[in-house]
Amino acid sequence: xxxxxxxxxxxxxxxxxxxxxxxxxxxxxxxxxxxxxxxxxxxxxxxxxxxxxxxxxxxxxxxxxxxxxxxxxxxxxxxxxxxxxxxxxxxxxxxxxxxxxxxxxxxxxxxxxxxxxxxxxxxxxxxxxxxxxxxxxxxxxxxxxxxxxxxxxxxxxxxxxxxxxxxxxxxxxxxxxxxxxxxxxxxxxxxxxxxxxxxxxxxxxxxxxxxxxxxxxxxxxxxxxxxxxxxxxxxxxxxxxxxxxxxxxxxxxxxxxxxxxxxxxxxxxxxxxxxxxxxxxxxxxxxxxxxxxxxxxxxxxxxxxxxxxxxxxxxxxxxxxxxxxxxxxx
Amino acid sequence: xxxxxxxxxxxxxxxxxxxxxxxxxxxxxxxxxxxxxxxxxxxxxxxxxxxxxxxxxxxxxxxxxxxxxxxxxxxxxxxxxxxxxxxxxxxxxxxxxxxxxxxxxxxxxxxxxxxxxxxxxxxxxxxxxxxxxxxxxxxxxxxxxxxxxxxxxxxxxxxxxxxxxxxxxxxxxxxxxxxxxxxxxxxxxxxxxxxxxxxxxxxxxxxxxxxxxxxxxxxxxxxxxxxxxxxxxxxxxxxxxxxxxxxxxxxxxxxxxxxxxxxxxxxxxxxxxxxxxxxxxxxxxxx
Numbered sequence: 001x002x003x004x005x006x007x008x009x010x011x012x013x014x015x016x017x018x019x020x021x022x023x024x025x026x027x028x029x030x031x032x033x034x035x036x037x038x039x040x041x042x043x044x045x046x047x048x049x050x051x052x053x054x055x056x057x058x059x060x061x062x063x064x065x066x067x068x069x070x071x072x073x074x075x076x077x078x079x080x081x082x083x084x085x086x087x088x089x090x091x092x093x094x095x096x097x098x099x100x101x102x103x104x105x106x107x108x109x110x111x112x113x114x115x116x117x118x119x120x121x122x123x124x125x126x127x128x129x130x131x132x133x134x135x136x137x138x139x140x141x142x143x144x145x146x147x148x149x150x151x152x153x154x155x156x157x158x159x160x161x162x163x164x165x166x167x168x169x170x171x172x173x174x175x176x177x178x179x180x181x182x183x184x185x186x187x188x189x190x191x192x193x194x195x196x197x198x199x200x201x202x203x204x205x206x207x208x209x210x211x212x213x214x215x216x217x218x219x220x221x222x223x224x225x226x227x228x229x230x231x232x233x234x235x236x237x238x239x240x241x242x243x244x245x246x247x248x249x250x251x252x253x254x255x256x257x258x259x260x261x262x263x264x265x266x267x268x269x270x271x272x273x274x275x276x277x278x279x280x281x282x283x284x285x286x287x288x289x290x291x292x293x294x295x296x297x298x299x300x301x302x303x304x305x306x307x308x309x310x311x312x313x314x315x316x317x318x319x320x321x322x323x324x325x326x327x328x329x330x
Numbered sequence: 331x332x333x334x335x336x337x338x339x340x341x342x343x344x345x346x347x348x349x350x351x352x353x354x355x356x357x358x359x360x361x362x363x364x365x366x367x368x369x370x371x372x373x374x375x376x377x378x379x380x381x382x383x384x385x386x387x388x389x390x391x392x393x394x395x396x397x398x399x400x401x402x403x404x405x406x407x408x409x410x411x412x413x414x415x416x417x418x419x420x421x422x423x424x425x426x427x428x429x430x431x432x433x434x435x436x437x438x439x440x441x442x443x444x445x446x447x448x449x450x451x452x453x454x455x456x457x458x459x460x461x462x463x464x465x466x467x468x469x470x471x472x473x474x475x476x477x478x479x480x481x482x483x484x485x486x487x488x489x490x491x492x493x494x495x496x497x498x499x500x501x502x503x504x505x506x507x508x509x510x511x512x513x514x515x516x517x518x519x520x521x522x523x524x525x526x527x528x529x530x531x532x533x534x535x536x537x538x539x540x541x542x543x544x545x546x547x548x549x550x551x552x553x554x555x556x557x558x559x560x561x562x563x564x565x566x567x568x569x570x571x572x573x574x575x576x577x578x579x580x581x582x583x584x585x586x587x588x589x590x591x592x593x594x595x596x597x598x599x600x601x602x603x604x605x606x607x608x609x610x611x612x613x614x615x616x617x
Contacts, residue, residue, distance in 0.1 A: 023562075027547070030575070037551045038386040044553050053562045054551035055466075056544070056572065065547070070466075186575045188582075211577040280386055281577055 022261045025071040027055035028062025029161055031205070032075030032248045035101055038276040039269045046268070050261045059161050060084075063251075067093050072256035073266075076249045077103065077161035082308035094254040097304045098270065098293045099285055099317055101277035104206040104245040105166055106231040107219040108191070110198045115139070115146045118222045121243060124170045127153070127201065133178040139199060147199065153181035154190040154202030162187075165246050166203055168310055191216065206231055207281025236283045239316065246311055248282065254302060263297075270294050285317070292321040302326045367586050367593070374587025383553045384569070388580030393588050395552045396569035399468070400537060400595060402556060403565060406472035407479065407536050412529050414476075415483030416518075419525075422484070423491040424513055443481035450478040451545030459546060466547035469559040474542055479532040486528020490521040519614060523607045530603035537596055540567035566592040 026036050033056050040052040057065065059076045066074035067088040080088075080097070088095060107124070109116050127136055139146040156163040158175070163183075168174040182193055187208040194202040195215040209218050209231070220230045221244065235241040250269070256262045270293055274284035285293075295301075305320040382392015426432045454474025464470040494517050502512040543565060550572045552564040566588050573585035 025562075027549075030572075033550065033572075034386065034576070037384070040551055041385055041553065051554050051562075052551075053549045055547055055549040057547065070547075187577065188575060205577070207577045211579070276386075 022050045022259075024050060024052045024073070024256075024262055024265050025055075026053065026073045026075060026250075027057050027065050027071045028075035029059040029077040029248070030056045031077040031103055031161055032059075032100070032250065034280040035248065035273065035277050035282060036073075036075050036250065036269075038280050039265075039272055042272055042276065043265055043268050047261065047264065050265070052265065058159065063087070066095070066251060066253065067091055069093055069253070072253050072262055074251040076251055077246070078164060079249065079306035079311055080251065080304045080308070081310075085304065085308055094302045095251045095304075096254060096257065096296055096300065096302055098250050098252065098266075098296060099247040099289060099321070100250055100269065100273045100293075101248045101285060102236050102245050102283040103162075103248055104231050104236045104241060104283060105162065105203050106206050106209040106244070107201065107203050107221070108194050108209055108216045109201050109219055110194055110196075111215065111217050112198050113217055115143075116201070116219055118228055119219050120222045121170065125172070127151070128155075128167070128177055129171045130176055130178050133180050149199040152193075152197045152200040153178075154193040154200060155181050155183055156187075156190075156203065157183045157185035160185050162203075162205065165311070166244075168312065169243055174310060205281070206233075206236075206283070210281065233278070233283050237286065245283070247285070247317055252297075254300060257297070257300070266297055267294075270297070288318050289321060292318065295324060296321070299324055364593070367589050370583050371586030371588075371590040374583060375590065379584075379587055380591070384551055388573075388578055388584055391573075391581075391584055393566065393569055393591065395555055396564050396566045396588065397591060397595070398555055399548075399552070399563040400565040400567075400592070402468055402563070403472050403475060404533060404537055404595075404599060406468065406559075407475045408529070408533055410472060411476040411480050411483050411532070412525075415480055415529070415532075416487050416525055418480075418484045419487030419491055420513060420517070422488050424509070424517065439481050439484060443485055447478055447539055447542045448545055450474055451542030453477065454542060454546045465560060466549070466562055467560040468556055468563045471543050471546055471548055471563060471565075474546055475536045475539060478539065478542060479536050482532040482535070483529050486532065487521070487525045490524025490528060491517060493524055494520045519610075523611050523614075526603050526607050526610070530600055533599055533603075534596055537592065537599065538567055540565070540571055544568060566595070 024040075026040070033054055036054050040054055043050070043052060054075070055062075055071075059074075059078055062071070062074040062076065063080060063084040064087070065071045067084060069091060074095075080095075107119055123142060126132060126142060136142060137150060138148055139151050140148045141151070155177070156166060158177075163177070164174045167177045171177060182190075184190055184193075187204040190202045190204050191208050191212050194200045195212070201219075209216060218231060220228050221241065222228050223243075227240070229235050229241050231241055231244065236245045252262075252266055257266065270290055274287075274290065277284045301324050303326050305323075379392050380397065381394050382390065383394060384396075385391040422432070422435070426435070451474065454470060454477065458464050458470040458473050459466060462470075464473075498516050498520065499512055502516045507515070548568055549562050549564050550568055552562055556563045570585045570588040570592070573581040573588065576582075
């Protein structure tokens with residue numbers, strides 16, 4: 001009886017080797033995953049014989065695999081770092097860097113918060129910098145007119161690209177943040193926390209605010225006397241919400257790009273990214289930027305325009321990508 | 331109230347109440363969890379969801395690749411870890427002499443059973459994916475999970491083997507049976523129900539693991555059915571984890587649906603184990 005059962009299971013299990021099929025392997029950031037997944041899904045409807053897989057091992061984890069030549073495309077929520085460039089160079093992996101969408105961070109507070117109508121970057125720094133852990137504990141520590149209640153903070157977990165970017169822009173040093181806040185890699189947890197606590201403040205990706213508009217209040221950014229910027233699609237696209245928005249990238253292995261089905265996929269990606277990026281909750285780039293990206297693919301322009309430096313808010317990407325000369329081409 | 335054959339003392343009553351409260355806490359928590367999952371996931375239990383492929387649109391997304399990925403992994407893990415685990419346990423209990431070597435192996439084994447699963451993920455990545463060059467395949471995933479539950483299988487099997495009364499062995503030897511005969515005809519049959527229970531518990535743990543597989547490079551978006559040992563794959567916990575972290579509430583429902591199906595898969599595996607055990611016990615007339 002037992003032997004029978006095992007036997008039946010064994011023969012019904014398809015133990016044969018893979019038949020030759022065309023694979024495209026993507027991995028990397030969980031943020032960019034949403035765009036790449038959407039593109040992969042649509043691409044699968046057009047080219048049924050190509051199998052596209054997308055993993056989530058984080059931008060850094062993805063680059064490790066990418067530079068070891070294990071994957072074709074890396075999803076990256078930040079530009080490639082110096083050490084990663086060296087790793088790729090030493091393995092002879094050449095890559096093309098393509099921006100595909102913007103992600104924006106929105107500052108959120110509880111619906112019942114009546115005092116915070118806008119916030120400046122200085123105030124955000126005052127809240128989030130490490131030394132404020134001792135000095136900014138109550139809302140009234142920021143402004144005497146505000147409630148004498150404990151400021152309950154919610155933010156991104158230290159392993160996320162959102163955390164790196166937010167601290168870089170707000171505190172001035174990537175990874176530098178006070179640590180006495182509720183952190184989560186999952187933005188939904190931050191949304192729930194802020195929706196529950198009246199005296200809370202947090203930051204999440206724009207899509208998470210948009211999906212929970214009924215539960216949260218968003219705080220616009222005060223840049224100067226006459227610049228009060230709401231985090232929304234239009235302001236990200238026209239560059240006014242530049243400080244808390246960041247580009248998302250894919251990095252394509254040049255030798256993989258020589259395969260026709262990978263090239264097809266990249267062409268398809270850049271063509272459909274505007275629509276799909278919007279659909280999954282990010283913001284499309286300008287048409288100009290997409291066509292500059294297409295040119296980089298056509299001319300096989302290798303390297304990163306950031307040359308190992310991080311993305312600092314406020315630079316116009318169109319200018320960076322205008323030049324088609326290869327960077328650090330070995 | 332009476333406990334045993336004496337009237338309960340005050341202390342006993344308090345202890346009884348404490349046990350009852352703690353148990354009902356645990357059960358209530360379990361009920362609430364399952365209730366919440368059923369409430370939000372039950373709607374998802376339809377064929378479209380079961381036979382669908384992942385999608386960025388929550389209402390179109392299905393779990394077929396993840397479900398089959400999980401099923402294949404469980405099957406392979408059982409095939410790999412149970413025989414190795416049982417043989418190691420037999421070696422430990424029947425062949426290895428008491429002494430420093432046994433003691434050292436024993437400590438190692440128990441430590442291994444407590445190693446966090448992510449560590450096995452890293453080992454699997456280095457050994458199976460890179461050194462053996464199996465790639466991020468079902469095979470590499472199954473071997474890693476097998477490694478993870480192997481100590482548990484060994485410990486449970488050893489426990490079951492030790493439960494076989496010494497008098498049975500002695501009777502066997504007295505009748506002139508060799509050591510091999512004794513193990514094959516006495517020890518294994520009589521410890522098998524216990525071994526199966528232990529293995530099923532270990533396999534249940536394997537079904538729920540996501541961390542080592544993610545670390546290994548199991549994928550999240552796989553829109554095709556794994557078609558062999560070297561195929562890329564995803565599993566139910568990974569799919570659920572991915573859906574739960576998305577902004578749209580519809581995806582959270584999908585996650586609940588995936589978890590519900592994971593629980594059903596778990597129940598199927600468990601009841602299969604119980605059935606086999608009952609059958610064996612009946613044959614041994616122990617039941």
